[in-house]
Amino acid sequence: xxxxxxxxxxxxxxxxxxxxxxxxxxxxxxxxxxxxxxxxxxxxxxxxxxxxxxxxxxxxxxxxxxxxxxxxxxxxxxxxxxxxxxxxxxxxxxxxxxxxxxxxxxxxx
Amino acid sequence: xxxxxxxxxxxxxxxxxxxxxxxxxxxxxxxxxxxxxxxxxxxxxxxxxxxxxxxxxxxxxxxxxxxxxxxxxxxxxxxxxxxxxxxxxxxxxxxxxxxxxxxxxxxxxxxxxx
Numbered sequence: 001x002x003x004x005x006x007x008x009x010x011x012x013x014x015x016x017x018x019x020x021x022x023x024x025x026x027x028x029x030x031x032x033x034x035x036x037x038x039x040x041x042x043x044x045x046x047x048x049x050x051x052x053x054x055x056x057x058x059x060x061x062x063x064x065x066x067x068x069x070x071x072x073x074x075x076x077x078x079x080x081x082x083x084x085x086x087x088x089x090x091x092x093x094x095x096x097x098x099x100x101x102x103x104x105x106x107x108x109x
Numbered sequence: 110x111x112x113x114x115x116x117x118x119x120x121x122x123x124x125x126x127x128x129x130x131x132x133x134x135x136x137x138x139x140x141x142x143x144x145x146x147x148x149x150x151x152x153x154x155x156x157x158x159x160x161x162x163x164x165x166x167x168x169x170x171x172x173x174x175x176x177x178x179x180x181x182x183x184x185x186x187x188x189x190x191x192x193x194x195x196x197x198x199x200x201x202x203x204x205x206x207x208x209x210x211x212x213x214x215x216x217x218x219x220x221x222x223x
Contacts, residue, residue, distance in 0.1 A: 030210075031210060033210055033212075041216075042111065042199060042214035042215060042216050042217055043152070043199070043201075043214045044111075044214065045211045045212055045213070045214075048210045048211065087151075087152060089152075091210060094165060096154055096165055096166075096167045097142070097154040097167070098154065099151060099152040099153070099154070100151075101151050102151060102152075
């Protein structure tokens with residue numbers, strides 16, 4: 001089968017750093033994407049990793065280890081507006097996109 | 110605003126009916142994706158089109174069908190609707206497959222089947 005696992009909820013305070021992990025088991029793997037979705041809104045693309053290592057985009061960074069079937073999203077200098085759900089997604093060999101269940105991040109003042 | 114438009118925003122219909130959801134991709138994007146998001150199933154990939162041709166198929170029911178037209182807009186047809194089809198349906202677009210897989214999502218169509 002194909003599955004992605006993420007923590008269901010994470011809570012942190014403003015200014016802190018938080019890491020959201022994603023482990024995957026899929027039929028083939030091209031890359032790992034991360035999306036942010038605010039309540040009532042549409043998913044917004046954050047990052048994509050096809051190769052091992054860290055990709056940095058402003059306050060957000062994403063990491064991938066293909067050998068461990070593992071990745072994470074790192075959010076630094078947390079702001080209240082970062083409160084949202086975060087989804088990891090894998091593109092597999094069937095060109096399908098499989099999404100994780102999502103992690104709800106709550107940022108407290 | 111992602112530049113992807115979807116109509117209608119809301120749709121209420123009855124079981125057994127058929128509806129059509131419409132999506133216009135961002136200008137210049139050739140690839141369109143359809144997703145279903147429900148509370149118990151999360152975000153599910155349904156189908157992808159690239160420049161008018163079906164490119165990938167996910168968890169799309171046989172009662173559902175889609176197409177991409179020459180002007181690149183896409184329609185998702187849902188027939189013999191069931192209560193469980195109530196969900197948010199998103200369309201996304203990208204320039205082309207492989208473009209760092211950046212997909213731009215539309216605002217979604219909220220479907221309620223009564």
